[in-house]
Amino acid sequence: MAKTLDRRKQILKAAVDVFAERGFHRTRVSDIAKKADVAYGLIYHYFESKDDVLDSVFRDNWSIFLKVLKDLRDDLSKSVVERLGIVIDSLLEALYVAPAVVQVIIQEVSRSDRFVEKEKYEAFQEAFDAVQSMIEQGQDSGEIRKDVNAEIAPFILFGALETVCTGTTLKLISCDDDEQRRQLKETVRSMLLSGLIHEKGKDNDTI
C-alpha cells in the first residue's frame, strides 16, 4: 500500500516535471511514462486519464495552499497586511522550493480553459474568498482603505503573483540568490500592499 502511494507519487512527480517543461498539451502520456520510468499502461492504473493526472497535481497541492490561506484568514492575532505579506511570501517561497509545481498549477490550471470547470472554479473561489475575507477584516478594523473593492482585490493579488511566478520560471526575473529573492518579495509587497493602506496625510479621515 505504501508502495502504491509511492508509485502514484512517482508518476505525479514525473508528470509535474514534463508538464512544466513542455506544457500539458504538448506532453504525451508516453512522455510521463518515460520520465517516471514506468510502463505506459501503469498510468491508467493510477489515474483515469491524462486530464486526471493534471487534476491530481492540482488537487494535491492546491489543498495545501488553501489550508495556509484559510488559517491566515482565521488568525486574528496578526494584522491583515502582515497576513497578506505571508501569503505573498509563502507563494514565492513555494516557487523557490518547487518551481515546477507552481508553474504547472499556474500555466495549466489557473490559466487555460480548465478554469471553467465547476470543480476547479470552486477551488479557486475558495482562495479568492479567503483573501477577500482578510481584506474585509482590514476594512472593518480601519486598517485598509475602503475605496478598494474587496471582491476585486484578490484578482489583482493573485494575478500579480501568477505572472511573477511565470517570469521567474522563464528566467525573466532572476531569483538565484537570497538578495534577489529579498528584492522580489520587497517589490511585490510594496506594490500590492502599500497601496492598500491609508496614505499618510492624505485621506486620513480625522476631523
Add this chain to the structure above:
Amino acid sequence: MAKTLDRRKQILKAAVDVFAERGFHRTRVSDIAKKADVAYGLIYHYFESKDDVLDSVFRDNWSIFLKVLKDLRDDLSKSVVERLGIVIDSLLEALYVAPAVVQVIIQEVSRSDRFVEKEKYEAFQEAFDAVQSMIEQGQDSGEIRKDVNAEIAPFILFGALETVCTGTTLKLISCDDDEQRRQLKETVRSMLLSGLIHEKGKDNDTI
C-alpha cells in the same frame, strides 16, 4: 484587393470570437470557418496555419497596445503615475469595448509556448520594457520609490491586469454599469499605483 482584406478580417473576427469562446486548443479550424461562414480551405489562402491565425490576431492588436505604451513612455509632459494610470485605463477600456480580443490576447500571453518564438518574445519584451522605462523615469525624478525593482514591477502590473480581465470575461467581476467600471479602475489604481509612491512621512529621502 479591398475584398481580400475584407475576407481576411472576416476570418480574423470569427477566429477571435471562437478562440475567446472555446480557447485556442479546443478550437478547430473548421470552427473558425463555420463562424466566418467560409469554406475552411479558404483559411489556408489567407493564413499559413491555425497558429498563424492566432499570431495575426495577436500581432494586429498587440501593435496597437504597444504604440499606446511607447507613446506614453515618451510623453514626458505627464507624471509617471498619471501615465501608468492611463495604461490601466486603456486596457480596462479595451476590455469593455472588445472583450473577445482582449481575452484572446491574454490567452495568447498565457500560452506556455509563447516565449519559444523569438518574435513573440520580443513583442512582450517591448511592452515590459516600456513600463520598466516609465518606472525608472519615476525613480530618477524621485516620483517613485527606489525599493521597487523596476524590472519586476511590469510583471506585477500586467499580471494583475491580466487576471482582472479574465475575471471580468468570466463574469466573476461585474462590470456592467459605469459605477462598477469606475470602482474597478479605482481598485486597480489604488493597489498598483499607490504602492509605488512614497508613503508620506515615512521614507522620504529628503536632501
Add this chain to the structure above:
Amino acid sequence: MAKTLDRRKQILKAAVDVFAERGFHRTRVSDIAKKADVAYGLIYHYFESKDDVLDSVFRDNWSIFLKVLKDLRDDLSKSVVERLGIVIDSLLEALYVAPAVVQVIIQEVSRSDRFVEKEKYEAFQEAFDAVQSMIEQGQDSGEIRKDVNAEIAPFILFGALETVCTGTTLKLISCDDDEQRRQLKETVRSMLLSGLIHEKGKDNDTI
C-alpha cells in the same frame, strides 16, 4: 454529390466484404480503408465511427428487405403460405446474390449484443411483426393452424433462415448449382411451411 455517394458506397462495400471475411470485431478501421483503397481518415468523413459503418450497412439493406416483407403482408391476393414462401425465397435469393451483406447482417447485427439497441430492436421488430401479421391472417382465414403461436412463429422462421444462411456462407451447405438451390428452398419450405397447414384428416375443424 453523386461522387460523394459513390465514395460512401465504395467504403460500405469494402466494409461489408471485410466484415464478412473477418467479423466486425476483428476488423480494424484501417482494414476497411485498405480494402476501399481510401485514406484512413476519409472513413470518418462519411461515417461517425466504426459502429456507424456497420449500422449503415444494416440500415441500407434491412430497409429493402423490410419493404418486401410489408408489401407481402399487405398483398391479400396471395395465400399466406404462398407469401411466406416468397419470404423464404427472397432471403435465399439475396444470399445467392449478395452473400456478404446477408452474412454481415446476420452475424454482426441480428446476433451480437447490438440487437439490444433500441433502434436495431425496432427494425427487427417490424420484420417480426409483418410475419406475425401474415400468420394471423392465415389463422383468421382458416389457412393456418391455430395451435401455432403467431408471436413465436417468426422467431422460428427467421432463426431457421439465419442459420441456413450462415451454413451456406461457411460452405457447410452446398449451394453451387441450381439443383442444390432448389433442394435448399424445398427443404426450408417443407420444414417451416408444411408444419403450419392443417394435417389432412387429423384436426380438420370441419362442421
Add this chain to the structure above:
Amino acid sequence: MAKTLDRRKQILKAAVDVFAERGFHRTRVSDIAKKADVAYGLIYHYFESKDDVLDSVFRDNWSIFLKVLKDLRDDLSKSVVERLGIVIDSLLEALYVAPAVVQVIIQEVSRSDRFVEKEKYEAFQEAFDAVQSMIEQGQDSGEIRKDVNAEIAPFILFGALETVCTGTTLKLISCDDDEQRRQLKETVRSMLLSGLIHEKGKDNDTI
C-alpha cells in the same frame, strides 16, 4: 483438490453470468473476477486465457447436450419424430433451468470465428450429424419425407431453436408460466416436425 474444482466452478459460474449479461466481447477478465469475487490474476491459474474460459463453458455444457443427442440417435425404440421432439423439449427445458448457460452456448455458436478452430468445428459437426442421422433413419423407415434434405434439416432445427432461445432470454418471448412454456413447445414442434412427416392424403407413396 476439491477446493481447486470449487474455485474453477466458481469462476466458470461467474463467467457464464457476465457473458450472458454483457456478451463475450464486452466482458473484461476483471469483470469475471469481480463477479467471482477473486483476484483476477487467479483466473490465469485455472484457465489459459479469456478464450479458454468461454471454451470451458462451452465444452462442459455442450458435451452434456451432445450426449443427449447421441443417445437419442441410437435409441431405436422411439420414433424419429418422438426423438426430435425430445431434442426440442430438452433444449427448451434447459433454457428454463439455466438460461444463462444456454444463452452463452448460443452466443458461442454465433461467434463468427467459431468454425476456425478445428475442435469447435467438430463439436458442432457432431451435433448436426446426430440430427442428420436421425432424419436419415426416418427417411429410411418411411417415417419422414424424402424431399427434405437431411444435411440441411439440422441447420433449420438448430437455427430455429437458437433464435427462440435468444428471444426468450431477451424477454421477447414470454415464458413465465407453464402454459406459456407448453405453447412454446407446441409451436416449435408444429412448425419444425409436422412439416417433416407426410401430409396425409397427398404424397403418400402407396403401393
Add this chain to the structure above:
DNA sequence: AATGAATGAGAGTTCATTCAT
C-alpha cells in the same frame, strides 16, 4: 478566389496477459 473531399500522422485509452511477492 473558393470549395470541401482527401490525407495520414499522432495521441489517448483499453485490456489481455505476465509476474513479483
Add this chain to the structure above:
DNA sequence: GATGAATGAACTCTCATTCAT
C-alpha cells in the same frame, strides 16, 4: 494458491493541412 501491480501492443478517433476542381 492467491494477489493485483505492471506491461505494452492494439486500436479508435481527431484534426491540421493539402490538393484537385
